[in-house]
Amino acid sequence: MPPTLASVAALPQLGLRPLTGPLPDTTVVWVAVSELEDPTPFLEGGELLLTTGMRLTPASAAGYVSRxxxxxxxxxxxxxGVIHDTVPAELLAAARDQGLVLLEVPRPTPFIAIGKAVSRMLAAEWYEDVTRAFQAQRELTRAALTGPGALVTRLARLLGGWALLLDPSGTVQHAEPATAAGRAEALSPELARLRRPPRARHADAPSASMALSLPGEHIVVQRIGLGGRPRRFLAVGTDTPLPHVAHTIVGAAVALLTLQSETPRTGRDLRASLAALLLGRPGDGPAVPRGPVRVLACAGGAAVLDALESDPAGGRCPxxxxxxxxxxxxxxxxxxxxEPALAGTGPIGVSDPASGELAGALRQAGEALAAAVRSGRDVLRYSELPGQGVLGLLDPELAHAFADTLLAPLREEDxxxxxxxYIAANGQGEAAARALGVHRHTLRSRMRKAAEVLGRDPDDPAVRAELWIALSITSNQGDGIRQHGNSHSATP
Known part of the structure; x- marks a missing residue:
């Protein structure tokens, strides 16, 4: 609530004393200090004026109050207690006669204390308005996710009045409460004025809205849409004029309704492309991607579609x-x-650039996605697959089964x-023995045992390659398989 004379005078630290009877709920917009005989040229109205009466005389009191x-x-x-020990009787009489609220300011209270107190109250009111507007915008946004009807209902309740959403012809689409629909006919002349294209409006006519004051009712009508022709109209009505914060709330509702009205335009080109394809004229489709395109295989589900809709470039991406x-x-x-916009939804596989037939690009994207899922990568391009190493191309389940089977005899013999x-040292016994901290003869004996239980010669390059793959797979934590450069192939 804005500060009023009553709320300011009620502050005990100021010690203000009303002299002209009960205080009204008159709003105080500011505090001004002046000792001029006529300070009115420097006032706007609504101020609490403070004075010591330095230039006040009994003869000038009535005129001073009148101004x-x-x-x-x-x-x-x-x-x-400064210039006058008490409030002059002539001033008090003139204030009572002319209906001016007069407050006595005690000597210990400096004028600046009153100014600071009112400033704090104004700041509190401003903060309250900002908080209310922010909360209202959140509520309207949440309602807009359900549809325009829910938004109109929420708006009417936030304003404590009624709200109408009308189509371009003036037909009621949504009304809250339902009885508000009866006001649509009376608004028809105003809608005709707002329906004019910008070049046809009079210079003094509002471009997008108008306000009406009727007995006991204040109405605001807003035009919805960005083009030359309105897509809808929003009308709201309350018992009292809308305060500044209420206008902010209505503006938020208009913005959300405009966004809902304009969003379908983003799909026009894609619909035209589909129509051209069905008509056998794909080259005439305005949004058919020409030139190189990439196919992205995305694992993020519905979140992918949401991300595309929220990105300006997403309208070009079927x-x-x-x-x-x-x-x-x-x-x-x-x-x-x-790609960065979609990466937050889940793993993505990206094909190489392609033109015309995209079946091959779809296959590439699918293979890249499968590798990205296995490797834990957010985005993986098909062109990067050869550089991922042998491990990145293996199916995790089959790879672990292979490793467990091959290494089982070695595990039994520790x-x-x-x-x-031995594999990490590339078959060099001396290096492997040093890594294990054993004598080379001990290592040689163990490797003979390993060859015996495996039934294969570890010095055979093919056998050593299989052992390296199996050992690299089992060195990973969990079910994943690390990619090139991350496998434990260095000497322990």
Whole structure:
């Protein structure tokens, strides 16, 4: 609530004393201090004027009060004990006769203390308005996710009045409460004015809204839409004029309704492309991606579609849900912007640039996605697959089964670490023995045992390669398989 004369005078630290009877709930917009005989040229109205009466005389009191009343000041605070020991009787009589609120300011209370107190109250009111507007915008946004009807209902309740959403012809689409629909006919002339294109409106006509004051009712009508023709109209009505914070709330509702009205435009080109394809004229489709495109295989589910809708470049990217992922066709020039936007939804596989037939690109994206899932990568390009090493191409389940089977005999004889050191040393017994901290003869004996239980010669390059793969797979934590450069192949 804004500060009023009553709330200011009620502050005990100020010690203000009303002299003209009960205080009204007149709003105080500011505190002004002046000793001029006529301060009104420097006032706007609504101020609590403070004075010591330095230039006040018994003869000038009535005229002084008359000027203040004419200017619309909220009240007059008169300091006693400075120039005048008490409030002059002539001033008090004039204030009572002309309806000016007069407050006595005690000598210990400095004018600046009153100014600071009112400033704090104004700041508190401003903060309350900002908080209310922010909370209202959140509520309206949440309601907008359900649809325009829910938004209109929430708006009417926030304002404590009624709200109407009308189509371009003036037909009611949503009304809250339902009885508000009866006001639509009376608004028809105002809608006709707002329906004019910008060049046809009079210079003094509001471009997007208008306000009406009727007996006991205040109405605001807003035009919805960005183009030359309105897409909808929003009308709200309350018993009292809308305060500043209420206008902010209405503005938020208009913005959300405009966004809902304009969003379908982003799909026009894609719908035209589909129509051109069905008509056998794909070259005429305005949004058919021309030139190189990439196919993205995304594992993020519905979140992928949400991310595309929220990105300006997403309108150029057709998406198709497939079994297990969503395929997105992305023009190559916007791929760098789209990939980070989708990366937060889950792993992504990216094809090489392609033109025309995209079946091959879809296969590439799927293979890249499978490798990204196995490796824990957010984004993996098909062109990067050869550089991922042998491990990145293996199916985790089959790879672990292979490793467990091959290494089982070594585990039974506690020879896994011996084999790991031997493979890491590339078959050099001296280096492997030093790594294990054993004598070379001990290592040689263990490796003969390993060859015996394996039934294979570890010095055979093919056998050593299989052992390296098996040992690298088992060196990973969990079910994943690390990629090139991350396997434990160095000497322990």
């Amino acid at each position: 203040l009343v004419g200017r619309g000041v909220a009240g007059l605070g008169f300091a006693v 998406a198709l849900p497939l079994d297990g992922h969503i395929a997105v066709i992305v023009p190559d020039e916007v791929s760098a912007a789209i 020879l896994v670490e011996t084999a790991r050191a």
